[in-house]
Amino acid sequence: MPAPTGTKRVRGVQIYRPFVYGTEAIPFDPENRPKDAPPDHTHKWKVFVRGVNNEDISYWLKKVQFKLHDTYANSVRMIESPPFEVEETGWGEFEIAIKFYFVPESNEKPQQIWHGLKLHPYHGDIEQQKRDRSMVSSVCYEEVLFNEPVEAFYDILTGGPQVGKSKSGKGGKSAVKALPTAEIPLKSNPGNKFSKEEESKELDRLTEAAKTVQRLIVEEKAKLVKEEARLQELEKTEGKPVKKK
Template sequence: MAPSSTKRVRNTKLTRHFLIGNTAHILPHPSFPSSPPDGHTKGWTVYVRPLPNGPDITTWLKKVQFKLHHTYADASRTIEAPGPFEVTETGYGEFGVEIRLYFAPEAGEKAVYREHYLVLAPWGESKDQMERTNEVKAERLETVEFNEPTVEFFKQMTSEDQFNWLKVKKGRGKGKKPEFVFEGEVEPSTQLPEKGDGGKGGGLGSGGAWNRGFERQVVGQLREVEKVLDQSLEVERRGMEERRRKMEELGVAVAAK
């Protein structure tokens, strides 16, 4: 019989959602040193975070390596659990940050790569708000899947303890032990919530946090874009056929002379 550390739970898949992104501010800003290096006009933080109502990310993530632009001293930064998994710096230019995610040893899985393009300038529909508040935010939803996890890892990933970080301590009166309860409008879950939380989660979706409604909205937008691209490709295809026909006619006419 194989030891529990290598035994697998057959026909089972575990999925975890998380966020990769960055925030940025024009300097000076109270969150950053009053005397940044010459030419550094922005302060920023790049991060890997759990969903606002999701399980503890350290249940499966034990280390994150951020590879910054080569001009930074110690460009490769490694952050270990319990985190937070983030790097804060100052600078002036945008660049791609390579991110390597290292899983818990119990997972028995190799590290995986992601990349985030550091955004420092206000953008999109929230551009005016970002300018007013001096806070740029750019993040996206990411997913990892563990197919046929080890028995030990499966126990960790299905334990109620992974939601302890969302609980708050509540007094129960003199002489009684305090209890830890959940607060907030969005129930803790390993899945995306159906609706947002009214903006309290801090994510990018309609209503604040990432949710299924926003996910469907994004999918719908992508499908509309796909239709437009298909139409453009069809127009281009017809144009190519017309140009080819004209060239063939021209070739025939030249050959006839």
């Protein structure tokens, strides 16, 4: 019996789509404090889900739910169109639940991840960043995997260029949207640090770190052999230590 329309899956196929998520926070300027911020709040912050390099992800992601701390009014925020983000003010750090709802054609269940809101600098020159009131950015790269997607969703994920409506009226050329991609950019830029270039640098750093670990292991083994030899010499001249009961 054939599968109902819209539920037949493309067997043996896995498709992934990359995205970034995280938070950005900046301390209030004491001389230009937001008028609507509660007296105990110290920072303005934002939580977001974006495409890598701000690419469009709305063709597979329908809406995003952000679950804030219970002390916030309306702590569950549902964002139903891009940009998928929530702006707030606050004074403390907490875990934010981020729930993804895919487009109806996907026939996929929602997925959830967690991310910790960071208000204070945690690397680099921390004291200087505090003095400068620098933005604190905590961003993660992630990929969502669609295992054997249904045929309609497969077409959306892999379909060719889509023709949009013309803005110039009759006789005008239609705009062509770029083919959806799962590739990260070749080079990094100020607005996006996730790229093949940075990936290559990270692999180089991991390779060097592995070499350092191996060198330290060899050095520690040599020290251990030397100490064991010294212990044997002491046992010959001084005798074995007596264990106390």
